[in-house]
Amino acid sequence: MKEWEAVIGLEIHVELATASKLFCGCSTAFGAEANTQVCPVCLGLPGHRPILNRGAIEYAIKASLALNCDITPQTTFDRKNYFYADLPKGFQISQFFYPTGTNGYIDVEVGDRVRRIGIRQIHVEEDTGKLVHLGDIASSPYSLVDFNRAGVPLIEIVTQPDIRTAGEARLFLQKLRSIIEYTGVSDCKMEEGSMRCDANISVRPPGSATFGTKTELKNMNSFRAVQRATEYEIERQIDVLSHGEAVIPQTRHWDEAKGITVAMRAKYLATDYRCFPDPNIIPMDNDPGWVESIRQSLPELPDARIRRMVEEHGLPGYDAETITSSRDLADFYEATVNLYNEPKVVSNWIMGEVSRCLNAAGKKLAETPLTPRRLAGLLQLIAKGTISGKIAKGVFEDMFASGQDPEAIVQEKGLVQIADTGELGSLVTNVLAANPKSVADFKAGKEKALGFLVGQIMKETRGKANPQLVNQLIRERIEGM
Amino acid sequence: MSLLQDLRATSLLKLLKAREITAEEITAAVLGKISEVDKQINAYITVTGEQALAQARQADRALARGGDIPPLAGVPMGIKDNICTAGVKTTCGSLMLAGYTPHYSATAVERLGQAGAVMAGKTNLDEFGLGNTNKTSYFGATRNPLDPARMPGGSSGGSAAAVAAGEASFALGTDAGGSIRQPASYCGVVGLKPTFGLVSGYGVIDFAPSLDTVGPLTLDVQDCALVLQAMAGRDPLHPMTEGAVAPDYSSFLGRDIRGLKIGLVREYFGPEIAPGVKSRVLAAAEKLDQLGTIVEETSLPHAAYAAAAYLVISTAEAFSNLSNFDGVRFGHRTGGQDLHNMYRRTRFEAFGPDLRQKLIFGALVLGAGHYEEYFVQAQKIRTLIKRELKESLRRYDLLLTPATPDPAPALANDDSLAMRNQDMCLLPANLAGLPAITLPCGSLDNLPVGLQFMAAPYAEGLLLQVACALEQQLARPWA
Numbered sequence: 001m002k003e004w005e006a007v008i009g010l011e012i013h014v015e016l017a018t019a020s021k022l023f024c025g026c027s028t029a030f031g032a033e034a035n036t037q038v039c040p041v042c043l044g045l046p047g048h049r050p051i052l053n054r055g056a057i058e059y060a061i062k063a064s065l066a067l068n069c070d071i072t073p074q075t076t077f078d079r080k081n082y083f084y085a086d087l088p089k090g091f092q093i094s095q096f097f098y099p100t101g102t103n104g105y106i107d108v109e110v111g112d113r114v115r116r117i118g119i120r121q122i123h124v125e126e127d128t129g130k131l132v133h134l135g136d137i138a139s140s141p142y143s144l145v146d147f148n149r150a151g152v153p154l155i156e157i158v159t160q161p162d163i164r165t166a167g168e169a170r171l172f173l174q175k176l177r178s179i180i181e182y183t184g185v186s187d188c189k190m191e192e193g194s195m196r197c198d199a200n201i202s203v204r205p206p207g208s209a210t211f212g213t214k215t216e217l218k219n220m221n222s223f224r225a226v227q228r229a230t231e232y233e234i235e236r237q238i239d240v241l242s243h244g245e246a247v248i249p250q251t252r253h254w255d256e257a258k259g260i261t262v263a264m265r266a267k268y269l270a271t272d273y274r275c276f277p278d279p280n281i282i283p284m285d286n287d288p289g290w291v292e293s294i295r296q297s298l299p300e301l302p303d304a305r306i307r308r309m310v311e312e313h314g315l316p317g318y319d320a321e322t323i324t325s326s327r328d329l330a331d332f333y334e335a336t337v338n339l340y341n342e343p344k345v346v347s348n349w350i351m352g353e354v355s356r357c358l359n360a361a362g363k364k365l366a367e368t369p370l371t372p373r374r375l376a377g378l379l380q381l382i383a384k385g386t387i388s389g390k391i392a393k394g395v396f397e398d399m400f401a402s403g404q405d406p407e408a409i410v411q412e413k414g415l416v417q418i419a420d421t422g423e424l425g426s427l428v429t430n431v432l433a434a435n436p437k438s439v440a441d442f443k444a445g446k447e448k449a450l451g452f453l454v455g456q457i458m459k460e461t462r463g464k465a466n467p468q469l470v471n472q473l474i475r476e477r478i479e480g481m
Numbered sequence: 482m483s484l485l486q487d488l489r490a491t492s493l494l495k496l497l498k499a500r501e502i503t504a505e506e507i508t509a510a511v512l513g514k515i516s517e518v519d520k521q522i523n524a525y526i527t528v529t530g531e532q533a534l535a536q537a538r539q540a541d542r543a544l545a546r547g548g549d550i551p552p553l554a555g556v557p558m559g560i561k562d563n564i565c566t567a568g569v570k571t572t573c574g575s576l577m578l579a580g581y582t583p584h585y586s587a588t589a590v591e592r593l594g595q596a597g598a599v600m601a602g603k604t605n606l607d608e609f610g611l612g613n614t615n616k617t618s619y620f621g622a623t624r625n626p627l628d629p630a631r632m633p634g635g636s637s638g639g640s641a642a643a644v645a646a647g648e649a650s651f652a653l654g655t656d657a658g659g660s661i662r663q664p665a666s667y668c669g670v671v672g673l674k675p676t677f678g679l680v681s682g683y684g685v686i687d688f689a690p691s692l693d694t695v696g697p698l699t700l701d702v703q704d705c706a707l708v709l710q711a712m713a714g715r716d717p718l719h720p721m722t723e724g725a726v727a728p729d730y731s732s733f734l735g736r737d738i739r740g741l742k743i744g745l746v747r748e749y750f751g752p753e754i755a756p757g758v759k760s761r762v763l764a765a766a767e768k769l770d771q772l773g774t775i776v777e778e779t780s781l782p783h784a785a786y787a788a789a790a791y792l793v794i795s796t797a798e799a800f801s802n803l804s805n806f807d808g809v810r811f812g813h814r815t816g817g818q819d820l821h822n823m824y825r826r827t828r829f830e831a832f833g834p835d836l837r838q839k840l841i842f843g844a845l846v847l848g849a850g851h852y853e854e855y856f857v858q859a860q861k862i863r864t865l866i867k868r869e870l871k872e873s874l875r876r877y878d879l880l881l882t883p884a885t886p887d888p889a890p891a892l893a894n895d896d897s898l899a900m901r902n903q904d905m906c907l908l909p910a911n912l913a914g915l916p917a918i919t920l921p922c923g924s925l926d927n928l929p930v931g932l933q934f935m936a937a938p939y940a941e942g943l944l945l946q947v948a949c950a951l952e953q954q955l956a957r958p959w960a
Contacts, residue, residue, distance in 0.1 A: 040585060044805040046578070047565045047587060047684040049719045081801050083824050090804020274847035276856060279691035279798050282720060
């Protein structure tokens with residue numbers, strides 16, 4: 001049985017979160033009615049002139065810096081010429097000759113090793129329109145085109161062929177998304193298409209200096225899909241080669257439902273895009289001072305943040321990584337810790353209740369009434385003994401749903417913990433009288449029986465009794481019998 | 482109305498201000514002239530008579546109210562039909578856009594409208610502006626009003642013919658490789674190609690954005706200053722105008738030209754230039770000398786390569802720039818079995834053979850394996866020519882050349898190589914983005930002969946100043 005090594009390179013398109021398009025003032029907002037965010041420029045009407053959106057270049061430089069790239073001294077644009085129904089001008093304005101960023105990398109933790117995945121280049125280009133079909137493309141009697149997306153700024157991130165497994169591809173993508181999300185230049189939503197990934201895959205005998213014949217995978221709409229599709233394609237190629245056949249260079253489509261890749265079109269004739277500098281766009285100097293100010297504006301990136309959380313907050317590495325994987329969550333964590341300085345407690349709550357409720361509701365933090373002040377308030381109520389940890393979970397759910405302050409919920413629902421020895425004392429008397437067997441068991445040394453008796457009190461008080469206090473009262477009472 | 486012999490804007494404005502004529506009368510006269518001669522000349526693709534009369538009446542009301550009179554109030558103009566006009570067909574002389582009506586106007590048109598000018602119609606041109614004969618228009622060739630057996634030149638041939646025939650007071654053209662200046666010269670009118678970036682190109686259906694500019698064709702230099710003034714200056718819709726500087730051009734007219742240095746470009750007085758043309762341009766140089774300028778011979782050694790560089794760059798840009806004409810969203814469409822078949826059929830049917838040949842050439846020079854060999858080389862030549870002209874214009878205030886090697890050729894002339902030569906003196910200004918003006922300087926066999934001045938970027942004032950001084954020394958048909 002021959003061994004094989006896979007060689008994977010990724011091409012990731014990320015939509016930049018600018019308010020307007022790359023070469024006109026049209027809105028980039030997602031989800032508008034078809035062809036309502038268009039103008040002569042992005043429709044390619046005769047006589048149009050592109051006007052470069054400097055903000056998009058700033059975003060591209062920001063992303064490039066975050067991915068450790070060198071920045072080209074001048075922003076230039078070129079035309080990539082081809083005909084397609086979603087391409088209004090008959091050419092796409094892109095950076096063919098001088099990409100904004102080159103020669104970058106991301107460090108990805110794979111198991112206990114760190115793999116450095118090279119980034120060949122990051123270039124800016126305009127998105128195309130979107131084709132809409134009745135049913136699927138093959139059987140639809142027509143194609144409709146929505147040009148709302150045409151002209152939306154994208155960056156295309158091209159990696160070196162440094163990735164070796166499907167798992168690495170997924171980890172790389174997750175890390176990439178996290179970094180881009182931190183920079184704020186994109187929301188990186190794969191499901192809305194603001195982040196799209198294609199993979200170039202080939203296999204070769206391990207240690208071989210040359211590459212095998214590659215195929216290009218498209219239509220992977222989630223991290224999981226990238227991993228599954230890549231896995232499948234590697235296996236498929238190994239299978240083909242093991243049977244003495246040759247891999248055909250082609251573009252293949254990932255069929256999510258069937259879990260297979262399907263040939264779309266042959267690649268043997270390389271398309272000639274006849275790229276040349278766009279005569280309508282004046283080259284713009286990327287002034288070193290400007291680039292430096294963009295570098296200064298970069299937020300702390302995930303790696304540095306994880307290090308700080310571990311070193312300064314004393315969080316376990318796992319906690320730090322989980323929390324930093326989303327900037328929202330990490331920002332929320334830090335703001336909460338600023339108000340309630342118990343990092344591990346806050347981390348437990350964020351990885352526990354907060355994440356659980358967010359997942360269940362399918363929402364982002366910003367879409368909920370949850371605030372660091374409210375969470376910190378809740379944790380302080382526990383610390384002061386006003387409510388128990390168990391009651392707190394219920395309060396949290398209320399808070400999550402209604403947006404009320406935890407103090408108000410506790411007051412309103414009468415959830416203040418009963419820590420009055422007099423009140424609890426009479427409850428203890430009743431419970432002990434009603435459960436003579438448990439009392440006897442405890443006396444006989446069965447510690448478990450104590451748990452049962454405490455539980456009875458908690459039940460009576462609907463969880464409001466201070467459990468430590470109840471525990472102590474029962475012990476004293478039985479020992480005094 | 483035939484009393485209206487002098488259609489110069491300055492003359493018309495005098496009559497209007499003196500209440501000796503109304504804008505409506507002027508427009509009616511011009512429309513009358515169009516219906517009288519345009520069947521033969523074919524200067525216009527679309528005549529906007531009703532709209533023009535309405536605009537003229539509006540101008541009359543403004544004049545009656547008094548106060549500030551807009552600088553071109555009631556002056557009738559023709560607009561080259563590759564310049565967008567809201568609500569008026571803009572065909573580019575092509576079947577591709579034969580039915581196309583844009584919903585917005587080019588900035589240049591907007592500004593002329595604000596200056597009070599009245600649009601008489603849209604003028605004929607070589608298909609999409611690629612040509613210098615006006616014979617490649619889908620709407621038929623334009624004839625030279627001075628001799629209908631001759632061509633008016635192109636691609637702004639309709640604009641030049643309209644002005645020369647009295648079918649407009651002035652017209653707008655576009656010039657990517659002599660397309661204003663060559664027909665102006667053939668038709669005996671003044672043509673100005675402004676500095677690249679002085680006049681907004683927003684709304685101009687150009688084929689070579691790095692070369693193309695909008696400019697006026699007028700009856701004299703004073704009108705040229707007036708029309709340029711109305712259009713020039715920054716336009717947020719066209720970033721190329723970011724550095725535009727537009728001084729008061731009229732203030733340059735009549736200024737002393739003594740002591741200005743004028744370089745006579747040796748390379749443009751060679752065997753390609755008809756002896757009769759040469760002698761008339763040299764006679765004009767003699768007049769300039771008498772007027773106190775210092776005229777010296779100078780050289781532009783790389784000028785000889787301008788035509789080759791222009792051919793490569795202009796067709797490459799055209800190949801790409803005309804790719805939006807795919808039959809999908811506007812313009813002509815020929816159905817096909819599938820998308821790519823539809824593209825092929827649409828573009829084959831709706832583009833004329835001459836244009837198709839140029840687009841194919843452009844695709845070729847950008848193709849894999851040819852890009853370095855042709856396109857990159859052409860850009861290098863362009864850089865050399867730019868540098869050479871810059872250097873030369875440090876030593877001279879203006880450069881002087883003939884406008885064209887010959888007067889207007891016969892309409893039947895099909896020698897395409899000889900025709901290409903007709904732009905030889907004009908191309909360097911496009912490659913270098915410099916302003917250049919042509920004006921008539923005599924006649925040969927009853928056909929006008931033109932000369933050209935080039936100047937440094939944004940030195941239109943100087944160009945107009947010298948052109949005006951020279952013009953006053955030359956015979957003027959309306960004097």
